[in-house]
Amino acid sequence: MGYIGIIRLQGAGMRYPRTWGMGVIGAMMLSASFVMAPIGHAAGDGITHGVADMTGQVQQVPARPGHIADLWFAHNELTIMLGAADRIAVTVDRPDTRPWMFLVAPALYHAIGVNGPAVNAESLLKAGVDVAFVPNGSATAAALRAVGIPVLVAGFTDAASLRRSLEMTAQVIGTRQAQEVTRAYETLLDGVIHDTRARTDALAPDARPRVVHIQSLHPLRVDGAHTIIDEWLSIAGARNAADGVDGNMKPISVEQLAAWNPDVIILGPDAGTFDPMADGGVWRNITAVRTGHVIHNPAGVFPWDRYGSEFPLQVAWAAQVLHPDLFPATDMVERTCAFYRTFFHYDLDVTQARRILAGLPPAGATKDGGASPR
Amino acid sequence: MMGRSAGWLVFGGLVLCLLVSACLGRYAIAPGVIARFVVTAMGGQALPQAQYDMVHAILMGARLPRIGAAVCVGAALSVSGATYQAVFRNPLVSPGLLGVLAGAGFGAALGIVNGMGTTGVQTLSFAGGILAVSFGVGVARMFDAASLLMLVFGGLISSALFTALMSMLKYVADPQQQLPDIVFWLLGSLTQVDVLRLEVMAVPVLLGIVVLSACGRMLDALAMGDEEARTLGVPVTALRYGTIGIATGLSALTVSAVGMIGWIGLIIPHVARLLAGPCNARVIPLSAGLGAIFLLVCDDLARCLSAEEIPVGLLTDLLGVVVFISVLRLLRRGWRL
Numbered sequence: 001m002g003y004i005g006i007i008r009l010q011g012a013g014m015r016y017p018r019t020w021g022m023g024v025i026g027a028m029m030l031s032a033s034f035v036m037a038p039i040g041h042a043a044g045d046g047i048t049h050g051v052a053d054m055t056g057q058v059q060q061v062p063a064r065p066g067h068i069a070d071l072w073f074a075h076n077e078l079t080i081m082l083g084a085a086d087r088i089a090v091t092v093d094r095p096d097t098r099p100w101m102f103l104v105a106p107a108l109y110h111a112i113g114v115n116g117p118a119v120n121a122e123s124l125l126k127a128g129v130d131v132a133f134v135p136n137g138s139a140t141a142a143a144l145r146a147v148g149i150p151v152l153v154a155g156f157t158d159a160a161s162l163r164r165s166l167e168m169t170a171q172v173i174g175t176r177q178a179q180e181v182t183r184a185y186e187t188l189l190d191g192v193i194h195d196t197r198a199r200t201d202a203l204a205p206d207a208r209p210r211v212v213h214i215q216s217l218h219p220l221r222v223d224g225a226h227t228i229i230d231e232w233l234s235i236a237g238a239r240n241a242a243d244g245v246d247g248n249m250k251p252i253s254v255e256q257l258a259a260w261n262p263d264v265i266i267l268g269p270d271a272g273t274f275d276p277m278a279d280g281g282v283w284r285n286i287t288a289v290r291t292g293h294v295i296h297n298p299a300g301v302f303p304w305d306r307y308g309s310e311f312p313l314q315v316a317w318a319a320q321v322l323h324p325d326l327f328p329a330t331d332m333v334e335r336t337c338a339f340y341r342t343f344f345h346y347d348l349d350v351t352q353a354r355r356i357l358a359g360l361p362p363a364g365a366t367k368d369g370g371a372s373p374r
Numbered sequence: 375m376m377g378r379s380a381g382w383l384v385f386g387g388l389v390l391c392l393l394v395s396a397c398l399g400r401y402a403i404a405p406g407v408i409a410r411f412v413v414t415a416m417g418g419q420a421l422p423q424a425q426y427d428m429v430h431a432i433l434m435g436a437r438l439p440r441i442g443a444a445v446c447v448g449a450a451l452s453v454s455g456a457t458y459q460a461v462f463r464n465p466l467v468s469p470g471l472l473g474v475l476a477g478a479g480f481g482a483a484l485g486i487v488n489g490m491g492t493t494g495v496q497t498l499s500f501a502g503g504i505l506a507v508s509f510g511v512g513v514a515r516m517f518d519a520a521s522l523l524m525l526v527f528g529g530l531i532s533s534a535l536f537t538a539l540m541s542m543l544k545y546v547a548d549p550q551q552q553l554p555d556i557v558f559w560l561l562g563s564l565t566q567v568d569v570l571r572l573e574v575m576a577v578p579v580l581l582g583i584v585v586l587s588a589c590g591r592m593l594d595a596l597a598m599g600d601e602e603a604r605t606l607g608v609p610v611t612a613l614r615y616g617t618i619g620i621a622t623g624l625s626a627l628t629v630s631a632v633g634m635i636g637w638i639g640l641i642i643p644h645v646a647r648l649l650a651g652p653c654n655a656r657v658i659p660l661s662a663g664l665g666a667i668f669l670l671v672c673d674d675l676a677r678c679l680s681a682e683e684i685p686v687g688l689l690t691d692l693l694g695v696v697v698f699i700s701v702l703r704l705l706r707r708g709w710r711l
Contacts, residue, residue: 073550097548116549216551218492219558219565220683244681251558251683253565255436258428259401270551279568280435285428 051171053152054136054164061150064174065130069144071117072135073098074307075154078169079133080105081185081309081343082178089127090114099361101301104346121147131172158231159189162311185309185343192312193235196319199326200237209263209322210241212288213297213305217272220257221249228307236318237326238264254279262288264322268306269299269359295321300336300356301344313339317357332357380649381656384663388445391670395441398674400681401432408433434569442576443567444673444686445666447632448642450579450624452665455639456646456658457586457621460593461614462522468640469625472525472618473532477506478629479560480536483543486555492566495559496630503626506536511615520600520611525618562633562687564673575631582624583662589617590655597654635687637694638665645697648704668693 048060069090070076076093079085085105090112095102102108112127117134121143124132129149134141136155144151152172156165163186170178200208211233213223223229224245233240241262245252265288267274274294276283283289298317302308313336320330336353340346352362397405410420411429421429454469462471470476481502485495510532514524547553567575592613595603600610629635642665643657649664650656669686672693676686 092549094548097550115546116553216555219555219563224682242681249554251563251565251685252681253400253436253677253683255432255677256400256681256683258432258436279431280439281427281431282435285431 049174051152051168053168054155054161055153057153059131059150059152061152061172062130065172067128067130068172069119069124069127069129069132069149071114071119071132071138071140072154074156074302075133075135075165075169076101076108077302077309078154078166079173080108080301082166082170082173082181083175083345084173084178086110087173089129090119090124090132092117098302100299100356103362104301104340104344119144121149124149133169133172156307157226158228159193159311162228162307162309163189166309181343188339189312192315196235196237196315196327200235200319200323203237203323205239208237208239209293210260211238211264211266211322212241212257212260212262213266213268214271215249215268216270217267217274219251220254221251222257223248224250228311229305232305232311232315232318235315236322238318238322254282258282258286261286263291264288264293264295266305266318267294267296269297269303296359298336298357299359300340309343310339381660381663384649384660384667388663388667388670391667392441392445395444395670395674396433396437398678399432399437400678403429403432439567439569439572440564440673440677441670442572443564443632444670446572446575446579447564447628447635448638448665448667448669449583449662450628450665451635451638451669452642452646452661453583453586453658454621454624456643456654456661457589457593457617458639459643460597460654460657461617461621462526463597465644466640469621470533470639472510472529472622473506473536474503474622474625475629475634476533476536476540477509478503478626479634480506480540480543482559482630482633483540483547483556486552486559487543487547496571499630500626502536503629504622506532507618507622507626509535511618558685559633560687561685562635562690563676563683563685564632565683567631571631575627578627579624582620583659586617586620587655587658587662589613590653590658593617593654593658594652597652633685633687635669635690637690637698638668641694641698641701642668645701648701668697 047063049063050058051061052058066087067089068079068084068087070079070088071090071092073092076088076091079088080101086107088108088111091108092114093101093108094113095109112123114123117138118140121140124144125147132144132149132151133154134144134151136153138153141151141153152168154165154169156162166182166185170182213229213233215221215223222242222245223240224242224247225240226246227248229248230240241260242250242252243260265286276289276294288294297303297305298313300310300313302310304310304314304317313332316327316330316335317332320327320332333350333353336356337348337350340348348356355362397403397408407421407425407429411426411433413420414426415430451469455467458467458469458471459465478499479502482495482499484502485498490498507529510528511525512528513531514521514528518524544553544556547556592603592608595606595608596610596613603610625639643661646657646660646664650660669690672689673686676684676689
């Protein structure tokens with residue numbers, strides 16, 4: 001009735017034909033429906049529920065989203081772990097950079113690969129994406145929400161926020177299996193942290209080795225305070241020697257490294273080739289190099305040292321490497337196999353586990369060559 | 375203050391900066407220890423062997439190559455800028471005019487995206503810089519080889535093309551590893567320079583500075599106009615393309631070694647003119663000294679201000695603004711604005 005009234009008013013006052021007015025109003029209503037209605041389609045029966053993301057913002061997501069866009073490198077591992085690898089329709093991870101991930105979850109080969117979290121909203125719509133996970137501070141989130149795709153910020157920065165991100169993801173996936181895996185994982189995470197701290201908390205400051213974690217050798221970049229690296233170093237009974245550095249992947253000079261003179265250097269999986277003779281011999285005068293304590297960090301589905309669900313393995317590995325006398329019974333091969341069996345439903349053989357511990361890609365795949373789908 | 379006295383002043387300032395820089399760094403080495411290190415290196419027994427080894431590694435492996443690189447790069451960029459300004463008869467011209475910076479950036483990004491090591495990245499960067507300038511000059515020659523304006527347009531087109539290509543590589547780069555490497559390279563840093571790379575860079579830089587300084591008087595003649603220069607016997611076209619070629623080579627060589635470092639090529643020649651007058655025979659060598667001092671000071675700050683390495687290109691930009699504002703009043707008189 002209201003619309004008809006308006007048409008009459010417009011028709012009388014402005015002398016437009018009634019049919020033309022109807023057409024204008026119809027077009028406006030059609031346009032409004034395009035602008036205001038969510039375009040992203042709800043999965044399944046259309047039932048949605050509210051889930052608070054890592055920023056606390058509540059998003060209405062389908063009860064069981066069938067197509068997920070996982071736009072944060074570290075989060076794909078969580079989705080795989082929760083049994084939803086086959087629902088990842090769009091991913092930022094690639095087989096050449098994460099060969100173990102694609103070996104453990106070959107369903108990812110069917111996902112659309114995108115280069116980084118800045119994606120085209122229409123591409124996600126075309127892929128039928130029901131929900132998207134993005135890292136902290138993603139510039140894409142607003143554009144995706146504008147076209148009706150629920151977007152959840154999934155970024156985590158420490159063990160506590162890793163738990164929250166996992167719980168949030170399980171809520172979104174909406175299966176009993178996801179909830180059970182979450183509970184099992186949290187039990188493991190808490191247990192590893194508790195058991196490790198029980199032995200390392202009593203260590204005097206002098207008994208804690210000073211460690212520098214090198215993310216890249218060329219250019220030289222290290223991880224400082226307020227990072228997940230700093231957290232696992234502390235739990236494992238070490239001190240981060242990168243004094244004055246705050247945050248991830250910060251460039252430093254080799255002279256600064258010599259000034260820190262760490263007892264142990266841990267090289268990240270993508271750090272590059274280490275040459276102790278480089279820089280005119282500065283490296284070979286550093287205690288860690290002189291005493292043979294330059295260690296390569298393991299890398300599996302995701303690099304263990306960075307933001308990923310293999311955090312409990314990293315803590316156990318670092319504790320054993322840094323304090324073998326305190327953790328003589330830790331069998332990292334066995335632990336790695338058990339973790340992959342439980343959380344990735346993948347039976348690693350001993351050789352594969354050893355390759356992961358050495359930071360190597362699967363046999364037959366070069367570091368950048370990718371793994372063959374099973 | 376003109377001529378020779380300015381030259382001695384700059385030379386003295388450079389020596390002082392070199393000595394101070396050798397004593398500065400994140401690894402604390404007292405000047406007395408450095409003196410004892412020198413005595414030990416000359417055959418004395420002033421330092422214990424372990425301490426000698428460490429000081430030797432720090433000074434010879436990390437600090438001095440970097441100081442040498444700062445001197446070379448600062449001098450090369452300043453001389454290159456002074457030459458460009460003389461050839462184009464324009465005080466706002468800098469070495470990036472013909473696209474060398476954009477081309478070098480593209481080459482470096484290409485190397486990083488293809489997973490090359492430091493040497494490969496630097497080689498591609500150098501080649502990219504030369505390619506970009508060749509392209510710009512080629513565009514200019516298609517229309518009017520003798521026109522300065524056409525050269526400027528050619529440079530603009532080349533810069534735009536290679537900037538776009540570089541952006542494309544940034545878009546396809548792996549955002550976790552390669553993109554941060556490209557960004558870090560573009561910010562400019564002297565951290566990657568070692569003795570070998572310094573040796574590769576130093577000889578051509580020195581030769582280039584000597585040759586361009588020797589061309590100073592002919593560049594002065596060129597400032598009067600092409601016809602006047604020709605009547606004085608100056609081979610205008612050969613001089614123009616020859617000096618642009620050497621200046622471009624210097625820029626490409628330094629940028630490929632240390633990344634993008636701005637402002638030096640633009641403002642240092644102006645400071646040199648304030649000290650020594652407009653004669654290019656004096657301005658070019660003086661620019662070399664001043665540029666070396668400026669980059670040396672910036673790099674001292676970059677490596678000493680914090681535990682984290684500050685990109686030196688960022689500091690040259692910041693300090694360049696301060697220096698430019700400081701001398702702008704004096705420059706304004708010369709430009710009659």
